[in-house]
Amino acid sequence: MLDITISRGTTVALPKTEFDLLLADLRENGYQTVGPRVQDESIVYTDIQTLADLPRGVQTEQDAGRFRLVQGASNNYFDFIPGADSWKKFLFPPRVELFTVRKGKGWEYAEAEAATPRYALIGVRGCELAAIEIQDKIFIRPDFYDPTYRLRREGLFIIAVNCLHPAGTCFCASMGTGPKAQGSYDLCLTELDDVFLVEIGSELGRSLLAKRKYDLPSAFVQNIANQRLSRAAQEMGRVLDTSDLPGLLTEPENLEAAHWDEVAKRCLSCGNCTQVCPTCFCWDATDSVNLNATRASRTRVWDSCFNPAYSHVFGGNTRPTIRARYRQWLTHKFGAWKEQFGTLGCTGCGRCITWCPAKIDHVAEIAALRKEVNP
Amino acid sequence: MTSLLPQSAPPTAGHPGKLIQPDWAEIVRITPETEGISTFWLRFIDPQVRERYRFQPGQFNMLYLPGYGEAAISMSSDPEDEERLVGHTVRFVGTVTKNIGRLKVGDVIGVRGPFGTSWPMKQIEGRDLVLACGGIGLPPLRPAIYHIIRNREKYGKVTLLYGARTPKDLMYPEEHEEWKSHDISMEISVDRGDENWDGRVGVVPMWFYNFRIDPRNTAVLTCGPEIMIRFVIYEGLARRIPAERIFVSLERNMKCGQGSCGHCQIGPYFICKDGPVFPFSVLQRYVNVEEY
Amino acid sequence: MANPEVIAELKKIPWFGTLSPEHLEKLAEITTLRAVRAGETLFKEGDKQDYVYIVLEGRVALEIFVPHRGKVRIYTCEQHDVFGWSSVTPLVRQRTAGATAVLNGRLACMDAEKLRQICDEDRDLGYLVMRRLANVVASRLMVTRLQLIDMFAHPEEKNA
Numbered sequence: 001m002l003d004i005t006i007s008r009g010t011t012v013a014l015p016k017t018e019f020d021l022l023l024a025d026l027r028e029n030g031y032q033t034v035g036p037r038v039q040d041e042s043i044v045y046t047d048i049q050t051l052a053d054l055p056r057g058v059q060t061e062q063d064a065g066r067f068r069l070v071q072g073a074s075n076n077y078f079d080f081i082p083g084a085d086s087w088k089k090f091l092f093p094p095r096v097e098l099f100t101v102r103k104g105k106g107w108e109y110a111e112a113e114a115a116t117p118r119y120a121l122i123g124v125r126g127c128e129l130a131a132i133e134i135q136d137k138i139f140i141r142p143d144f145y146d147p148t149y150r151l152r153r154e155g156l157f158i159i160a161v162n163c164l165h166p167a168g169t170c171f172c173a174s175m176g177t178g179p180k181a182q183g184s185y186d187l188c189l190t191e192l193d194d195v196f197l198v199e200i201g202s203e204l205g206r207s208l209l210a211k212r213k214y215d216l217p218s219a220f221v222q223n224i225a226n227q228r229l230s231r232a233a234q235e236m237g238r239v240l241d242t243s244d245l246p247g248l249l250t251e252p253e254n255l256e257a258a259h260w261d262e263v264a265k266r267c268l269s270c271g272n273c274t275q276v277c278p279t280c281f282c283w284d285a286t287d288s289v290n291l292n293a294t295r296a297s298r299t300r301v302w303d304s305c306f307n308p309a310y311s312h313v314f315g316g317n318t319r320p321t322i323r324a325r326y327r328q329w330l331t332h333k334f335g336a337w338k339e340q341f342g343t344l345g346c347t348g349c350g351r352c353i354t355w356c357p358a359k360i361d362h363v364a365e366i367a368a369l370r371k372e373v374n375p
Numbered sequence: 376m377t378s379l380l381p382q383s384a385p386p387t388a389g390h391p392g393k394l395i396q397p398d399w400a401e402i403v404r405i406t407p408e409t410e411g412i413s414t415f416w417l418r419f420i421d422p423q424v425r426e427r428y429r430f431q432p433g434q435f436n437m438l439y440l441p442g443y444g445e446a447a448i449s450m451s452s453d454p455e456d457e458e459r460l461v462g463h464t465v466r467f468v469g470t471v472t473k474n475i476g477r478l479k480v481g482d483v484i485g486v487r488g489p490f491g492t493s494w495p496m497k498q499i500e501g502r503d504l505v506l507a508c509g510g511i512g513l514p515p516l517r518p519a520i521y522h523i524i525r526n527r528e529k530y531g532k533v534t535l536l537y538g539a540r541t542p543k544d545l546m547y548p549e550e551h552e553e554w555k556s557h558d559i560s561m562e563i564s565v566d567r568g569d570e571n572w573d574g575r576v577g578v579v580p581m582w583f584y585n586f587r588i589d590p591r592n593t594a595v596l597t598c599g600p601e602i603m604i605r606f607v608i609y610e611g612l613a614r615r616i617p618a619e620r621i622f623v624s625l626e627r628n629m630k631c632g633q634g635s636c637g638h639c640q641i642g643p644y645f646i647c648k649d650g651p652v653f654p655f656s657v658l659q660r661y662v663n664v665e666e667y
Numbered sequence: 668m669a670n671p672e673v674i675a676e677l678k679k680i681p682w683f684g685t686l687s688p689e690h691l692e693k694l695a696e697i698t699t700l701r702a703v704r705a706g707e708t709l710f711k712e713g714d715k716q717d718y719v720y721i722v723l724e725g726r727v728a729l730e731i732f733v734p735h736r737g738k739v740r741i742y743t744c745e746q747h748d749v750f751g752w753s754s755v756t757p758l759v760r761q762r763t764a765g766a767t768a769v770l771n772g773r774l775a776c777m778d779a780e781k782l783r784q785i786c787d788e789d790r791d792l793g794y795l796v797m798r799r800l801a802n803v804v805a806s807r808l809m810v811t812r813l814q815l816i817d818m819f820a821h822p823e824e825k826n827a
């Protein structure tokens with residue numbers, strides 16, 4: 001090991017061969033290492049042990065309603081842009097038991113059985129980091145917190161990665177969340193051919209890295225990384241003009257625009273966009289009970305504003321049409337969210353566009369709405 | 376978050392910080408009201424919760440029936456009840472409330488709350504009040520009526536406009552005389568009368584026409600079916616009552632009570648946390664947007 | 668020359684206060700006052716009797732007889748409400764609902780045939796009267812619509 005003092009903010013060059021040791025070290029410290037793998041013709045976030053588990057050399061072609069894996073020329077591990085899966089499922093699981101009660105004299109709580117898992121997330125993009133920070137505002141508040149989310153969040157170790165090859169549906173540069181990862185990570189990678197440039201983001205990150213063999217990066221290498229990063233910012237597949245948001249989507253007269261009817265003709269109300277979105281947080285609770293009604297549990301499941309039962313009030317649905325539901329989704333995400341949580345609800349990851357079976361491109365829809373109301 | 380809205384106090388039932396788990400309460404009394412509607416009187420089992428639990432008129436609790444789920448129910452009892460019982464007038468519609476309807480005295484039920492904003496009883500002191508409600512809109516206003524009676528000198532003329540479908544659907548009839556005796560004028564109307572009904576037939580909001588009100592000093596509190604609320608608002612505005620003095624209580628699909636499940640949104644507001652009671656001035660921009 | 672008692676009563680009704688003395692006089696001339704007792708039937712569905720009424724005091728219910736359900740009260744007229752207005756419309760057929768006094772009270776009764784005649788002769792007064800009646804009809808229609816919606820119905824019934 002070289003005698004270099006490293007601290008938060010320092011960037012070192014880590015040979016790729018050292019990375020597996022870092023992962024092993026994380027596991028020894030009680031973390032479950034999760035990261036991207038090729039699965040079901042897509043990229044899925046799941047358990048990984050070594051770099052070999054990662055989608056090596058894989059790139060993705062993405063457009064509205066289109067996602068393809070292609071073998072690229074390089075041997076890099078992070079050349080792809082994520083698929084439908086997002087890290088949301090680790091912090092805010094699609095299905096999680098809230099509590100179980102047992103019948104005694106009245107009812108009492110049964111002890112929770114499963115311990116909270118500790119995850120090390122490997123390969124979190126800028127937009128994905130931003131998404132986690134957006135969800136923090138929803139589930140950890142000054143006056144209350146969501147226990148499931150908070151315990152998982154507090155135990156998190158994050159290895160971020162800077163995006164060098166944005167996909168056709170990416171617009172993180174418009175949303176200010178990427179391609180460079182910003183925010184609270186423990187380590188952040190920029191992938192070059194033989195090394196990862198690793199920026200230290202936390203004390204925990206530093207202490208892990210300190211055990212590895214690394215070098216200080218040459219100015220030349222740094223320069224290449226910076227150049228690739230700024231080129232990535234120019235290569236965004238899409239650009240969203242945010243200058244008139246959230247107003248464009250919250251002005252009541254714009255809520256009656258003809259364009260909503262037009263989108264409603266194409267939207268299937270399938271809810272894909274909400275399920276792939278890393279910031280969508282709506283949930284529902286379902287109840288179950290054993291046969292002799294002595295034990296009952298309450299389980300939380302993801303919900304979607306596209307679900308017809310979502311807006312059901314005793315006696316009817318307040319958003320019976322697809323037009324009303326699509327409008328609720330778009331105006332919440334790019335409008336009302338700002339007033340609720342101080343930021344827009346979109347990070348520009350592009351998933352909702354890629355995974356829409358009707359090829360609805362929300363960036364284009366916003367532009368079309370703008371054109372209609374400000375001709 | 377937004378200064379236009381009254382802030383709701385943090386709940387006192389449900390485990391602090393972890394509001395997902397209800398506290399347990401025993402049903403000590405059940406009062407049948409009308410067909411398919413009863414009032415359940417609850418007492419918290421944990422003496423500490425019983426001690427610290429307080430609610431304001433207009434707020435609601437989430438009642439939890441293990442195996443069936445939760446329902447948002449406004450409190451309908453006196454917030455200063457001497458026995459510290461909390462009354463919930465429940466209409467049996469949907470799985471949870473239908474099964475609450477099968478419970479007996481002595482059964483135990485889960486409670487989280489109180490949630491949401493309350494009728495602005497302090498802010499409207501000194502004013503004439505019009506309480507306009509219909510159907511199951513009366514229960515959420517009853518705690519306000521008790522508050523007014525207890526502090527009668529703090530309010531001016533008080534008129535309760537109350538509409539129901541038929542005479543037998545009128546709730547709390549045994550209390551009406553008591554309310555009148557505290558100088559609350561009651562204007563009751565039904566949609567359909569029979570030969571024995573000598574009261575009014577017609578629709579609550581329209582009866583506004585018949586009253587002399589001083590728009591500069593009147594506040595309106597309204598609760599009931601959304602259509603009725605809309606007409607009460609039209610009428611109130613037509614009588615030049617300012618929108619910020621018309622208070623409405625909204626019903627939506629509330630699940631979590633803390634603005635995290637997303638179901639009860641209207642525009643930027645979560646009804647469970649920023650409502651259910653809103654001054655109409657903050658909703659004004661959204662009311663005419665259909666299906667919003 | 669109109670009965671001064673009638674003029675005094677009509678003047679208490681806000682709308683009449685906006686009329687000129689001549690117009691008021693003309694209307695008072697065709698108006699009689701009548702006391703009613705609770706339970707008294709004023710007219711029945713199908714009657715041809717020809718008056719427009721204004722409630723001075725009390726409450727009058729409009730009722731429709733429904734087989735197997737009996738008399739259904741569909742509307743009550745309160746102080747200063749107008750009822751029996753259909754007899755001023757151009758197509759007078761017969762009463763479409765019955766009217767029963769619910770409380771003891773007093774009514775102003777205008778001879779509808781004469782009212783139609785006055786309105787034809789004096790178009791200015793005719794306009795004011797018709798405008799007023801349009802208002803009455805509009806508010807009655809509003810109430811009817813709201814009743815039609817049946818907003819207090821049990822939600823599950825509404826979904827049926």
Ligand code: SF4
Pocket residue numbers: 273276277278279280333345346347348349350351352353
């Ligand atoms: S709205 Fe679409 S682009 Fe924005 S964060 Fe969600 S999935 Fe990504």
Ligand code: SF4
Pocket residue numbers: 266267268269270271272273274306352355356357358359360
């Ligand atoms: S916008 Fe696309 S993904 Fe979203 S609900 Fe409509 S069809 Fe499905």
